[in-house]
Amino acid sequence: MVENISIVSIILDIMVLLFILYLGQKKDDRTWTQKLGATMMCWFLLCHLAMNIAYGQFYAQIFLGEWYDTVTHMVLETLWKAAIVGFIITTLSTPMPLFKNVKNYKIGVIFGLSFALLESYYTWGPPTGEDWFVYFWPFWSLAPAVLMVILSYLAWNYLTSPEGAGDRTEALTDRAGLFAVMALILWGGKNWFDWVGFFKSSDFFYSNGTPDTSTLYLVADLIGKFEIGMIVLPMFVLSIGSIIYLRNRGSVLLGGTILGFLILGFIHFIFFSGESQDYNSTARFFNEEDIRESFILLTHGTMQSLARPLIVLFLVVRFGMVQTEHAPNLSRAMMIMSLAGAMSVITEILQPMLGISQLISGFFLGAILAFEIERKIMLAMQPPDDEENTDWTLINGEGIGLVKWTNTAFGMYIIATIILGILIAKEVIV
C-alpha cells in the first residue's frame, strides 16, 4: 500500500506557523533581534508549507500545466530564496550581534533580494532562448552554500570549546554555535543520510554540461558542486566536533544526535546502496512493502517533512523568539499534537521494518500524556534565565522599524516575482 504522508508535515507547518504568529504578536520583553528571528522563521515555514502542498498531497491540483506552471515554479523558488536569506539574516543577528549600521544591512538585503529576482528572470525569462544560455542548478545555490560555511564554522567553534560559557564572548559564541548546529541539521540533515559515500559515488562528480566549451558551463558546474560539497562537509565537521564535544562536556543528547546521522548514513550506504530517492517520492509517498524505501523515508523523509518544522519550533522557543508563558495551554496542546503526529508517522514507517503495528502509536501518545513528556520537553527548550539576549543600539535606524522593513522587503520581493512570472509566462517579456 502506498500512502502520502505529506499531510502530517502540512499540518505541522501550519501549527508551528500559527503558533509563532500568535505568540509573536504578544507584547513582552523580547529584543528586536528576537522579533526579527521569529518573523524570519515564519518565512521558512511558509516556504516549507508551500513545497509540501505543491509536491505532496495537492500536486495534481497545483500543477495544471500551461502558463501558470511557470508562475508556480517561480513562486516556489522565490519562497526558498526568501527562506535562505531569512536564515542568513537570523544567523547574523539573533544569536550573534554583528552589524551596527542599518544602512549597510538594508543594502545587503536589497542586494540579496535583487540578485534573487534577477536569477528568476535569467532562469525563466528570455535568456533561456539564447544559444549561450547555461542552466545553473540552481544559480542561487551559492547563497545556501555560503550560509553553510558560516554555520559550519560557528558550530565547529562551539563544539570544540572546552568549557561552558565563562564570559560574555564565550556565552554568545556558544549561543550562536547551538543555533548553527540546529540550522545545519535543518538544512543539510536529510542529505547526510544519503551522502555518506560521497567520494565513492560518481553522481557527485558528473559534469552537467560541457565545461570545456564554455566558461559559463564551468562556473555553473563549480557552483553546483560547491553547494553539494557544502552539504556534505558539515556532516564531517559536526561528526568530528561532536566527538570532541562528548569528550569535553559529556552531553550525549547533542553529540549522540549528530553521530546518529553518521551511523544511519553508513547503514544506508552499506545495506541500501546509499542512493537518494527522487525528491517527489521521498517523504511524500510511503510504500510499506519495501524495506529499503521505508528506511530512506525514516531517515531522509522524516528529516525533510517532520523534523524541519519541529527544529524551527525548538529554535523559536530556545532563543526566546517567542515566549510560551503567554499561552501555556496552547503550547502544551501544540506540543502533544506535534509529538503524537510525528510518532504516528514514524511507527507507520517502522511497521514493515520491524513487523510492528502502527497502532502502537496510541501507546506512545498515552505515555506522553501519562508522564507529561510534553511539559518536560517544553521546559528543556526554554532559554536559561541568565542568558543574554542580543540587543544593541543601531546607527541610522531602530530595531522594531528594521523588523517591519525586512518583512516588507520580503513581501515586495515575492509580489515582484509573481508579476515577473506572469509577464514571462504570458510572453509580455520576450
Place this chain on the structure above:
Amino acid sequence: MTEEDIEEEVNETAAKKAPVKAKKAATAAKTSAKKTTTKAKIETEEISEKDDIPSTAEDTLEDTKSTDLDPLSLNDYLFPKERPWVWKSFAVMFVLFFGYYFIKYKNIIS
C-alpha cells in the same frame, strides 16, 4: 640524684619546651583558621553552584550585567584568542575536503 634535682630538671625541660608548645599552638591555630577559611570558601562555591552559577563566573557575570551590550567585534567572536587553532583546523578540513573533491572532479571533466 635527689628529688630536688629531679624536680629542677623537669622544670628546666618544661621551660625549654614551652616556646615550642606555644609555637605549635600558634601553628595549629593558623591551620585551623586556614581550614575554616577554605571550608567557608568551598561552602560558598557549593551554594553558588547550587544556583547554577559557578563561583568563578560570578565576577564575570557582574561584568556581563554591567556591559552596554554593544555588538562584539568580528575578530573576538570568530577567532577566540585562547583557541587560535579553531579557524586553522576548520580551514584545513575545508581545503582537504574541497581539494580532494576538485582533483576527482578535474579528472572526470578532463
